[in-house]
Amino acid sequence: MIRRVVAAGAALAAIGAAPPPASRPVARGWQTSGDGSQRLTPVDVAERRTADTVVIAIDPQQRFQTMVGFGAAITDASAILIQGLAPAERAALMRDLFGTGADRLGLGFTRLTIGASDFSPTHYSFDDMPAGARDPSLARFSIAPNRDAMLPTVKQALAINPRLVVMASPWSPPGWMKTGDSMIGGTLRDDAYDPYARYFVRYLKAYAAEGVTMRYVTVQNEPDFSPGDYPGMKWPAVDRARFVGRHLGPALVQARLPTRVLEWDHNWDQPRQPETVLADPAARRYVAGVAWHCYGGDVSAQSRVRAAYPKSDVFFTECSGGGWRPGWNAGFGDTVRNLMIGSTRHWARGVLLWNLALDPKGGPHKGGCGNCRGVVTIDPATGTVTRELEYYALGHLSRFVRPGGVRIASSETGSLATVAFRNPDGGVVLLAYNHSPKALPIEAAIGGVVARHRLPPGAAITIAWPSAAR
Known part of the structure; x- marks a missing residue:
């Protein structure tokens, strides 16, 4: 049909006829x-x-705010499932998720885990030590646990979308840095603040050497929650402020890393926590913004904190679909209304859902959520990919709003x-x-x-x- 139209236009021009008027937008x-x-x-x-x-x-x-992008987290579970696909099927799925045009999802923002989360096959850090042993010089540091699945997946995403913005969050420091000598429970030891800042720098440099530059990091996923069966820790706001202001911030500057720090990375129900960190002048110097999750409180908390600290950016960094929001009527409506619309109306520059991909049983995982849902479901037995309701909720903006777009x-x-x-x-x-x-x-x-x-x-x-x- 297109060839016939072009031919007809050429014929009209040849006999001196006026071309048809340009169609209106x-x-x-x-x-x-x-x-x-x-x-x-x-x-x-x-x-x-x-x-x-x-x-x-x-x-x-x-x-209002200038947008960074929309996306979901590449967890260990997501990366393992994606890498388990046959090469052609994997390439097609990654083009669909991170490519633009031709009805592709156009994801432009993703989140990695610094070490294990509950969606990892083992509870690991990048500097594990035997019980009772310590490594303050980080001589044992290595990102080897990420080389089989995580790194190939994010590098493939970047090859498809070189403008992809990557951030990362830890669920726990190495166990030897914590009270209790375990990645589960405890909190950061006073004598581990400096080694932990250097641990961040080592991670960021190691990923940069692989071609993956982190635009943002948070210092702790959900710092007011200490899970009992997967890595995590409570970390009070005053201590996070001390870590960022006296240790991590100066370490990033000294290492000449472009990575910016986002505070909080937890729910809407405790705005006082990020406000406490931002009230600390030393910490505020290095904090670029506040990251939020959806599991408690109201999205308006994002605007409250931004009103108090208008130079602080806003990001929405985690919400998972799952069995507690069954069916389209509940799950799709909540995702679109509260996250895609609500979080952006309340200043979010980026919106991230949780697992990019899970299997039909909501895994693989070790502890934590047993009925979470990914943006896509991958059946490792058959290679079948199912696009879940979150895929379409994301797509209502990720397909159409480009990086650098401005909310009006x-x-x-x-x-x-x-x-x-x-x-x-x-x-x-x-x-x-x-x-x-x-x-x-x-x-x-x-x-x-x-x-x-x-x-x-x-x-x-x-x-x-x-x-x-x-």
Whole structure:
């Protein structure tokens, strides 16, 4: 068909006929229904206006945060499953996840674990020692545990998307650095603050030598939780501030590393913790922002802390799907409304879900969550890949909002949640979610290009306007 159109245009030009007028810019829409029967399905956004149409006001002149990206964590479990695929199937999945265009997911942000998490086959660090032994010089340090699965996976992701932003978080220091001499429980020993800062530097340099530069690190995953069956530790805010201000921050500067520190990496329900760290002048000098999880509290905590410290960036770094949010109606709606829309309206520059991939049993894992769900499910027995509801929730923004895009103002109602962005090329993206029990006719316009659509209950729609419509 395209060849015939081109040929016809050439024939008209040959006889001196005027070429057809350039088509006007149009808006396009993609919808996911609350029951999952539609999944990022192209839909008509040129419907007729009705008396009850909800008009969404978009104001590109009101600009907020600049976006880093959207993505999910490459855990040991995710990397092992991805590397277990046949080479052709692995390459196809990675292109789908990290590639752009042609309906690919376009992930631009990921999180690694510094050592083991609960989604690791063993509880390891990069400097394990026999019980009672210590290694303050880090003579035994090695990232060898990551060479078989984690490193090949993140390097393949970077080969597909060289702009991929990578961050990393530890679940625990090596056991010998902690009270209790174990990666489970305990806290950081006073005499381990300096070795632990050097441990971060060694990790960052080792990954950089492999071509993986970390844009951000957090100093402790969920520092107000001490799990009983997988690595972790409680680490009070005043002690985290001391570590960052007196040890880690100066060590990063001395090593001339570009990595920035994000504070907290835990739930919305304790904003006082990151505020305590940011109130410390020495720590604040090295803290670029605050990272948040979804498992307690309200997303508005992100705005509270940013209002108190407006130079501090906001990131949303973990939320997992799982058996506690079964089915599309609960899981998809919560992910879109609270994370994709809620966290970005409350200043998040990046949004990360938890495991990029898990198996049908929610593993492999050693302790911790037994019914978590990945963005994709990989069956290691068959190689079958299933794209879960989180895949489509992420896709409503990751496919359309480019790195460097800026959040702009968009109006909401009691039944309709929205967020909007302007991409570097001038194109505009709107995500709207209907959390009412009835369909809502909606309308939005950019540069005179109007989009109208009847949005079903529990459904989300992404509407994109090209740069020519600005």
